[in-house]
Amino acid sequence: MDTTQPAGEDLVKHFPNAKEDSHTLAYRFNETGEGLCYYSSGRVAMAVSNVGDHQKRFYVYDDDKDKTMLCSLNELAVGFAINNTRKHSNRGARLVLTKGGGVYSNGEGTIQSEWKWDRKAQNAGVIPASGIVMPLNKNFKLAFEDRFMISITYEVEGIIRHFDCGLKLKRMDSYLDTATRNNLGRLEITSSDYRTLNQRQTDFALSMTALRNKNNPKSENLSSMVNAIVGDLESHFDTYDSDKRSLPSLHLHAAKVDAFNTTCSELPKIKRTDTDIHFEGGYSSALYLDSKSASTYKFSAKDTARPILLKPDGTWKSDVEIRLALMTLEHPPLPKPTHIKRSNGHYSYNHNARPIKKRVGETLRSASTVKEKGELSEMLKGRLGDMGSFIDSLKNR
Structure with missing residues (x-):
């Protein structure tokens, strides 16, 4: 045994x-x-x-x-x-x-x-x-x-x-034991259990079908209980890439053109002179004026500047004033929600913070109903003096 x-x-x-x-x-x-x-x-x-x-x-x-x-x-x-x-x-x-x-x-x-x-x-x-x-x-x-x-x-x-304790081998026989020679003298393997590399690859692919269906199930590999449901899903989603993703969602060319035109509209125009080099393309059509347009165009920087850069009297604003105008006029902060206003104060340091209101009414001292008496003050002074004398006597021991 x-x-x-x-x-x-x-x-x-x-x-x-x-x-x-x-x-x-x-x-x-x-x-x-x-x-x-x-x-x-x-x-x-x-x-x-x-x-x-x-x-x-x-x-x-x-x-x-x-x-x-x-x-x-x-x-x-x-x-x-x-x-x-x-x-x-x-x-x-x-x-x-x-x-x-x-x-x-x-x-x-x-x-x-x-x-x-x-x-x-x-x-x-x-x-x-x-x-x-x-x-x-x-x-x-x-x-x-x-x-x-x-x-x-x-x-x-x-x-x-x-x-x-005997010798144990995975294979006890050899292919040469069952091989036969053909008319050319070449050995041919006649074992019925011999499988080619293509056959073994096919067997491996079939054995992995169940594992592959866990990640990407196909209706043809499923039972009749669910293959109809999976088939309907395949007919809808298999063409999703070609139907939905083939159309561009971002119009990048139009966005670049709009950004370029907006930038050029904010820049002041320049009058071309005889000494200027003639440019073709680029910013030439956007920055330079022809002779007809230059006759009626105002070349003053204040006349073409944005209103946010000038004070009411026509002078230029300082850097701090410009930044404040940008923050309050063109890019104002959103109003603070109620739940943030009621928080512990971490979000209250901005222009929406509630101002500190001055206290109105009597203070605690003025509203007190207890009146001070001279006898009580004298008694307290006496006791304080006794305590000081006692402490001095302890130090001199």
């Missing part, structure tokens, strides 16, 4: 009938198969670690202070195993596995079997037909048939667990 991949309650096991002062944990594994096995003494007996999604490494230790390693097998079924069982007739037997083959020797060091994995190689040797079964110690046993059939059995105080 292979229990390399534990599940459910088989992830953790404790020793039965353990004493209170003893170690009760027999083994602990996670869902991927990694974990540790323990002896009843609490020492680590076996460690299993993951290399990939289907390959593991196995390490077995003896129950001694030196933690002697009894077996080590990696993901390629390369490693060793040694029989270290006390009072065993074949103690010292070894099994060594490499990438090329394997060697098995008895307790005296004599090689019993030697072989290569490539059965067609020269002097390939033979794996024992009955396999190799050797104890590692009194709690572990290794069974070997070939590099794909290797198992280790853990047995401590009645708890038994089997581990499949």
Whole structure:
């Protein structure tokens, strides 16, 4: 029984009938198969670690202070195993596995079997037909048939667990096993499971249809319950860009022309003389006057200036006066809403702030109904004098 991949309650096991002062944990594994096995003494007996999604490494230790390693097998079924069982007739037997083959020797060091994995190689040797079964110690046993059939059995105080330590490959066969040669001598793959790159791309696109429909659902991929509703939405919104966004919403050219004409209308005109250079285009038609218009045009700056720049007596306003006129006449602030007027005063520093009204009526002192008495004043003066004398006497102590 292979229990390399534990599940459910088989992830953790404790020793039965353990004493209170003893170690009760027999083994602990996670869902991927990694974990540790323990002896009843609490020492680590076996460690299993993951290399990939289907390959593991196995390490077995003896129950001694030196933690002697009894077996080590990696993901390629390369490693060793040694029989270290006390009072065993074949103690010292070894099994060594490499990438090329394997060697098995008895307790005296004599090689019993030697072989290569490539059965067609020269002097390939033979794996024992009955396999190799050797104890590692009194709690572990290794069974070997070939590099794909290797198992280790853990047995401590009645708890038994089997581990499949053989070589694990994603693909056990080769394309060449089923390939055939055509008339030209070229190998052709005949596997029915072979799929081309285009077919795999098509399969991937179909598998992603459900995920794509979450972001951009299409009526053709939906059920009959909602495809009619989604179809009506598609007929309305699919042409939105061409129907609505194709027309320009801002007339930038007309806006530039209006801004240019407004600017030129605010500038004073200039009379052309014989020494002026003749300009074509640009500001020439906007700034210069012809001879007929110049005869009736007033070239005084005050006559062409905006009224906001001049005082009533015809003199120029100062910079502060111009800025104040712009803020109050041409760009007045909006009236303050009622909810801002009632706020805590952060918004009250402007021309809409309420002026401070002078208090009208009697003050608190003049409105008081209590009349002062001379006896009360004299009594207070006396007590203040007594307190001063007492303080002076304390200072002179």
